[in-house]
Amino acid sequence: MKLNDKLEEQIIRCSRCGFCRAVCPVFEVKERVESWNTRGRILLLRALSEGQIGVTNDLIERIYTCTLCGICEVTCPSGVKVKDIIETARCTFAEQGYLPQTLVNMGPTIKETRNIYGESNRKRALWVPNDIKIPYGGDTLFYTGCVSAYRTTEIARSIVKVLMASNYEFGYLGSDECCCGGVALWAGYKRAFDEVVSLNTRKFEEVGASRIVTGCPACWSVFKKYYPLKNLEILHYSQVFEELIDADRLKLQRLEAKVTFHDPCHFDRTSSEIYDSPRKVLENIPGISLIEMAHNKEKSLCCGGGAGVVWTSYPRLSLLMAERRLKEAKDVGAEIMVTSCPLCYITFNVCKKRKKIDIEILDLSQLLTRAMCAHSTN
Amino acid sequence: MNFEKVHEKLIKIVGEENVSVDVMDLICYSRDASEIVGLPQFVTWPLTAEQVSEIVKLANEEKIPVVPRTAGTSLSGGPVPVNGGIVVDLSKMNTIIEIDERNFTALVEPGVVVAELNEQLERRGLFFPPTPASDIAAAIGGSIAVNAGGIRAVKYGVIGDWVLGLEVVLPTGDIIWTRKTKARKCVSGYDLTKLMVGSEGTLGIITKALLAVHPLPEARLSALAYFKTVEEVVECVYEAIRRNVDPSAAELMDRYTLIAVSKYTGLSFPGEAGAAVLFEVDGMRESVERRLIMLESIFKKLGAIDYQIAKTPEENAFIWKSRKAALAAIASLRPSFITCDATVPIEKLSSLLNGIEKIARRYDLLIPCFGHAGDGNIHPMILFDEREKSEVKKAYKAVEDIVRVTLELGGTITGEHGVGASKIKFIEAEHGVTLEVMKRIKKTLDPNNIMNPGKVF
Numbered sequence A: 001m002k003l004n005d006k007l008e009e010q011i012i013r014c015s016r017c018g019f020c021r022a023v024c025p026v027f028e029v030k031e032r033v034e035s036w037n038t039r040g041r042i043l044l045l046r047a048l049s050e051g052q053i054g055v056t057n058d059l060i061e062r063i064y065t066c067t068l069c070g071i072c073e074v075t076c077p078s079g080v081k082v083k084d085i086i087e088t089a090r091c092t093f094a095e096q097g098y099l100p101q102t103l104v105n106m107g108p109t110i111k112e113t114r115n116i117y118g119e120s121n122r123k124r125a126l127w128v129p130n131d132i133k134i135p136y137g138g139d140t141l142f143y144t145g146c147v148s149a150y151r152t153t154e155i156a157r158s159i160v161k162v163l164m165a166s167n168y169e170f171g172y173l174g175s176d177e178c179c180c181g182g183v184a185l186w187a188g189y190k191r192a193f194d195e196v197v198s199l200n201t202r203k204f205e206e207v208g209a210s211r212i213v214t215g216c217p218a219c220w221s222v223f224k225k226y227y228p229l230k231n232l233e234i235l236h237y238s239q240v241f242e243e244l245i246d247a248d249r250l251k252l253q254r255l256e257a258k259v260t261f262h263d264p265c266h267f268d269r270t271s272s273e274i275y276d277s278p279r280k281v282l283e284n285i286p287g288i289s290l291i292e293m294a295h296n297k298e299k300s301l302c303c304g305g306g307a308g309v310v311w312t313s314y315p316r317l318s319l320l321m322a323e324r325r326l327k328e329a330k331d332v333g334a335e336i337m338v339t340s341c342p343l344c345y346i347t348f349n350v351c352k353k354r355k356k357i358d359i360e361i362l363d364l365s366q367l368l369t370r371a372m373c374a375h376s377t378n
Numbered sequence B: 001m002n003f004e005k006v007h008e009k010l011i012k013i014v015g016e017e018n019v020s021v022d023v024m025d026l027i028c029y030s031r032d033a034s035e036i037v038g039l040p041q042f043v044t045w046p047l048t049a050e051q052v053s054e055i056v057k058l059a060n061e062e063k064i065p066v067v068p069r070t071a072g073t074s075l076s077g078g079p080v081p082v083n084g085g086i087v088v089d090l091s092k093m094n095t096i097i098e099i100d101e102r103n104f105t106a107l108v109e110p111g112v113v114v115a116e117l118n119e120q121l122e123r124r125g126l127f128f129p130p131t132p133a134s135d136i137a138a139a140i141g142g143s144i145a146v147n148a149g150g151i152r153a154v155k156y157g158v159i160g161d162w163v164l165g166l167e168v169v170l171p172t173g174d175i176i177w178t179r180k181t182k183a184r185k186c187v188s189g190y191d192l193t194k195l196m197v198g199s200e201g202t203l204g205i206i207t208k209a210l211l212a213v214h215p216l217p218e219a220r221l222s223a224l225a226y227f228k229t230v231e232e233v234v235e236c237v238y239e240a241i242r243r244n245v246d247p248s249a250a251e252l253m254d255r256y257t258l259i260a261v262s263k264y265t266g267l268s269f270p271g272e273a274g275a276a277v278l279f280e281v282d283g284m285r286e287s288v289e290r291r292l293i294m295l296e297s298i299f300k301k302l303g304a305i306d307y308q309i310a311k312t313p314e315e316n317a318f319i320w321k322s323r324k325a326a327l328a329a330i331a332s333l334r335p336s337f338i339t340c341d342a343t344v345p346i347e348k349l350s351s352l353l354n355g356i357e358k359i360a361r362r363y364d365l366l367i368p369c370f371g372h373a374g375d376g377n378i379h380p381m382i383l384f385d386e387r388e389k390s391e392v393k394k395a396y397k398a399v400e401d402i403v404r405v406t407l408e409l410g411g412t413i414t415g416e417h418g419v420g421a422s423k424i425k426f427i428e429a430e431h432g433v434t435l436e437v438m439k440r441i442k443k444t445l446d447p448n449n450i451m452n453p454g455k456v457f
Helices: A007-011 A025-029 A039-048 A058-064 A071-075 A083-094 A106-113 A122-126 A147-152 A155-163 A182-188 A192-207 A215-228 A237-246 A271-282 A306-313 A315-331 A342-353 A366-378 B005-012 B022-028 B051-062 B114-122 B142-143 B192-196 B230-242 B255-265 B285-301 B314-331 B346-362 B389-408 B423-429 B434-445
Strands: A140-143 A211-214 A233-236 A257-262 A286-288 A336-339 A358-364 B042-044 B066-069 B086-089 B096-100 B105-108 B161-171 B176-177 B205-214 B219-227 B249-254 B275-283 B306-309 B338-339 B370-372 B377-384
Touching: A007 A039, A007 A083, A007 A140, A007 A215, A007 B249, A007 B338, A039 A058, A039 A083, A039 B022, A058 A083, A058 A306, A071 A083, A071 A211, A083 A182, A083 B114, A106 A182, A147 A155, A147 A342, A155 A237, A155 A358, A155 A366, A155 B389, A182 A192, A182 B434, A192 B205, A211 A215, A211 A237, A211 A358, A233 A237, A233 B230, A233 B285, A237 A366, A257 A315, A257 B114, A257 B249, A257 B314, A286 B005, A286 B423, A306 A315, A315 A342, A315 B005, A336 A342, A336 A366, A336 B066, A342 A358, A342 B249, A358 A366, B005 B051, B005 B423, B051 B066, B051 B142, B051 B161, B051 B176, B051 B205, B066 B142, B096 B114, B105 B114, B114 B142, B161 B192, B219 B230, B230 B249, B230 B275, B230 B285, B230 B346, B249 B314, B255 B275, B255 B314, B255 B370, B275 B285, B285 B306, B306 B346, B314 B370, B314 B377, B338 B389, B346 B377, B346 B389, B389 B423
Parallel strands: A140 A211, A211 A233, A257 A286, A257 A336, A336 A358, B042 B086, B066 B086
Antiparallel strands: B096 B105, B105 B205, B161 B176, B161 B205, B219 B275, B219 B306, B249 B275, B249 B370, B338 B377, B370 B377
16 A cells, blocks of 8 residues: 655654553553554554555554554654654545444544534533523633533533633633544544634634633644644643632632542643643642652553544453553552543543442542532532 | 464464464564564464473474564564564563562563563662663563663673573473572583573573662762763773773763754754763762762863763753763654664774764765763664665665774674674674584574574574
8 A cells, every 4th residue: 555755754764663662552451462562553554555465454453543642652762753654544544445434434424513423513512501601702712622512511511610610701612613623633534634624723713712722632732733723822721720720719628539640642742831730730629639640741641542533443442541540540549530631531430330440530620620619518 | 384283283382362373463573673574474472481382392393483582672683583483472471570689689581671670679779780771662581682781781781790590491492490599609510591691592582580680779870071072082981980980871972963962852062072971870879979079070181171960860860861862863863774783892982983983974874873982882873764775775884894893993793782683794703713612502402493593693
């Protein structure tokens, strides 16, 4: 199969040093068999481009089980752009119809329904409680993201509750909000992704937004990496929470708990500030004792969700990764594992139930609302 | 060889889930970090020494090669099945069986990753000193097989110096211990441990290793100095060793490495610097402080352009930033590289570096050099683009010329990476008739030549 030149240039940059063996979460749960790590995947793509092998279901599985967590990329001494390789490879595969059954039509679905679930876009704002009125548009937009708009609606509500309690001014797009497109790209639908990008870009300009606060790290990273949003500031809600804490606009009561924080992969493992924000928030809740897991911040382990792509197509593999991470949380004695990504939240909660692991999984916003409730009861 | 019959027997030995003939697995086990390529017919993942023994016996019956492998981080083609056969990947045998704090030993399986062992040891205030630069991925089995070194070899020696005994599956399938005692001293009989260390899987497969470990030093701090010339750096390393500074690392970075690092990380260094040297000293706190003062006086005496001495762990980490970024920085300059392993007596280090610079000019190639100056071991990185045939040709000519210069200076073709398949053509030039003795030993232990054929000689 012909792979594009940019992809081939990245493929030959891999010096096969094997450092990715040390970090790849898939490789670890696949009993350290080489074809499941980054070096293996790159060797297979190389063999594919040289005509040594053709596309088989097994090869599709190797390419689509990379969680795109990026930990190999920051470990790679040759600076190989692994995420670009996998994304480009998937686009090449999907164009020719080679992708997991579960992802077939993901691109057109997102384009048509503007969400990853193929549900009616009219339902997108149903998460908003009746007693709350969020203005449409405005300077600062809260961008819910598909997962919290349709599934983890409790997270969207908690985020908004915290923002409102501190009189943070923001609006949203209601049912006009459209998927960021990340899942389309990661499933291999480049054209659908590009269309969503221009649609969203136009919309953000139209409502005159200068700041977007995302409820999901995946959307955050997609806006930052792929969108031509020069005059738009992109923040994750945990950064805003930090601002509010710094400005003393959040009144929090005592909440006794041993908490660990799971850093979502989509914070890109490059800038350290994004890792400090949730920690500052947690440290400001009186009574919370924050314990770090062995792998944290830039070295955090993937929950296994793989931006939804792995979760949808290879859930058993996702659960193995989630289980490893939850064990790590238990090992340090955490009672609550807090995260700030709805995808990680789902993966961990399902894993916890299936494997009967005794730990509570909460989104950062949920823990904060709990501390705020403690305040109002008092 | 009856492929189906061998496949069936392998399934019986290791179970269906631990043997593969899938072309994807064959491809993934056809390479290491060198340029050598070779497809196996089978990949196996044994879980016990007994299973390894059964595989080797089968290979003997069928006269097919057996190629042991752990993490495959090798830079010499050692774990590549150049003549096909059965790859025996020991990655699933990765248990730290025992850490004996009272006797300072660790008993481990070959698939244990060096950094993972050190993580466990450090929790007990111990460490395994010989750490190859690839320690986050490299496993004990492969590291012993090539007798790996690393940055601390100048003080602590190479892996072989820390291996007390090995459980080995011999090429006939017998399982032996080269020595069993945890006692530090043992001179009874021939030293079969030393024979196995560095034998690159040609004399047997390591299935357990009894290692010596060391208490963690109380302090570990570093100093970095820039000099105008490579000669001054080499003199500085000599003075440090001569005056008993006892560095636990003495790393050199040449001008091209510094330029690459600066471009890549934004770290600045004095413009007129021709090379830099990075020392680490470890031990009791007072001793480390005193030795850093000694280093400072050596830097001053030899006219260092600039230097930094770490006083805190943070400053220490900063000083190491440039050295740690060296490989990535150099790799970012061109699409492909070959890492050489030139090693000479330290007195000849400047001649080696000057020789390499001439070679780089001869072939119009960029060859940044960095490495372990304290033991005369430099890693010239030959940069090229593997898509350009003429450049590939020049790069390999440069490899040959570097080997030639190294041997002319009384050095060795490999200090820590192993001969593997990539340096096989140079071994006779280094060892001459002695090679015949090695071949006789090989023939005695492995009469059917099934153990990793096509390696070492």
